[in-house]
Amino acid sequence: GQSLEQPSEVTAVEGAIVQINCTYQTSGFYGLSWYQQHDGGAPTFLSYNGLDGLEETGRFSSFLSRSDSYGYLLLQELQMKDSASYFCAVRGVGNMLTFGGGTRLMVKP
Amino acid sequence: ETGVTQTPRHLVMGMTNKKSLKCEQHLGHNAMYWYKQSAKKPLELMFVYSLEERVENNSVPSRFSPECPNSSHLFLHLHTLQPEDSALYLCASSQGTVSYEQYFGPGTRLTVT
Numbered sequence: 001g002q003s004l005e006q007p008s009e010v011t012a013v014e015g016a017i018v019q020i021n022c023t024y025q026t027s028g029f030y031g032l033s034w035y036q037q038h039d040g041g042a043p044t045f046l047s048y049n050g051l052d053g054l055e056e057t058g059r060f061s062s063f064l065s066r067s068d069s070y071g072y073l074l075l076q077e078l079q080m081k082d083s084a085s086y087f088c089a090v091r092g093v094g095n096m097l098t099f100g101g102g103t104r105l106m107v108k109p
Numbered sequence: 110e111t112g113v114t115q116t117p118r119h120l121v122m123g124m125t126n127k128k129s130l131k132c133e134q135h136l137g138h139n140a141m142y143w144y145k146q147s148a149k150k151p152l153e154l155m156f157v158y159s160l161e162e163r164v165e166n167n168s169v170p171s172r173f174s175p176e177c178p179n180s181s182h183l184f185l186h187l188h189t190l191q192p193e194d195s196a197l198y199l200c201a202s203s204q205g206t207v208s209y210e211q212y213f214g215p216g217t218r219l220t221v222t
Contacts, residue, residue, distance in 0.1 A: 004151070033209045042113070042199065042213040043152070050209070087152065091209055096165060099152035 002026040002092050004100035011106045012078055020073045020103045022088035030091040032064050032071045037102070038084045046073070046086075075105070083107045112136040113214035115200050121220045124190060130217045132183040132200030140206045141183040143175060146197040146216070158183060159206050190221045 004024045012018040022032065031050040035043040047055055049064035049071060061074040075082055085102040092098060113134045122128050134141065143155040157165035158177040172194075174186040183200055197218050201211040 030207075031209050042215045043201075044213070045210045048209045089152075091207075096154055096157065096206070097209075097211065098154070101149070101151045 002090060002098040004088055004090060004098065006086075006088055006100045006103045008101065009104045009106070011108065013108050014078055014080060016078050017074065017076050018078060018105065020075075020086050020088075020105070022071050022073075022100055024069050024071075024088070024090050024100075026069075026090050026092040026098070028092045029066065029069075032062070033089045033091070033097065034060075034062055034073045035087045035089060035099075036084050037087065041084075043087060078107050080107050080109070113200060113202055113212050115198075115214035115217050117217060118215065119218045119220075121222060122187070122190065123222055124192075126190075127186070127188040129187065130185040130198055130200075130219075132185075132214055134181055134183075134200075134202040134212070134214075136202060136204075136212060138202040138204050138212070139180050140203045140208070141177060141180070142201040142203075142211065143183065143185050144199040144201065144213075146199055152199070156185075157206060164206060187219075190219075192221050195219055195221045 006022045033048045034046040037043040047062040054063045059076045064071040087102045088100045089097045116131045140159045145153045155169045156175040176184040197216045199216045200214040203211045
């Protein structure tokens with residue numbers, strides 16, 4: 001089976017940096033993805049790591065360590081609009097995505 | 110705008126009703142998915158269609174019946190649901206099932222009374 005663990009909630013202030021961690025246990029691994037979902041909205045794709053290391057896309061970066069079964073999403077220069085839920089997802093056996101429970105990020109002024 | 114639309118956006122139904130959820134993607138993708146999102150639970154994959162054929166059925170109760178008439182449309186037929194089936198039902202599409210990037214619709218908020 002596959003399971004992913006991420007914190008349920010994180011709070012940070014505007015302009016700060018926040019890191020959302022994700023650990024996973026999978027039978028087969030083909031990559032780690034991150035999705036953002038605002039309240040009442042659809043999940044939207046943020047980033048993907050297929051290999052170890054850091055991927056940067058603007059204010060957002062994502063990191064993967066396959067040996068540690070661990071990844072994180074780093075959000076810099078936080079803005080109020082970044083308040084949302086963030087999901088990590090693993091592509092494993094069968095190439096289907098399995099999602100974590102989501103981390104609710106609250107950005108305060 | 111993600112290119113994936115779902116109707117209705119909200120649905121309230123009794124346990125004896127029959128209703129259908131509709132999903133349409135305008136992205137030219139060839140794989141479509143149904144997910145269930147309940148409060149405080151991870152997104153649960155329900156069904157996967159690739160090239161209009163079902164390739165995954167994650168032990169979903171038979172009161173949920175999917176239909177994929179073509180690569181752009183996906184339906185979820187509902188009958189004799191239970192209150193615990195109340196959830197947000199999300200449709201997604203991708204280019205091939207091995208894609209790591211899926212495009213989600215806004216979902217249908219279903220309440221079973």
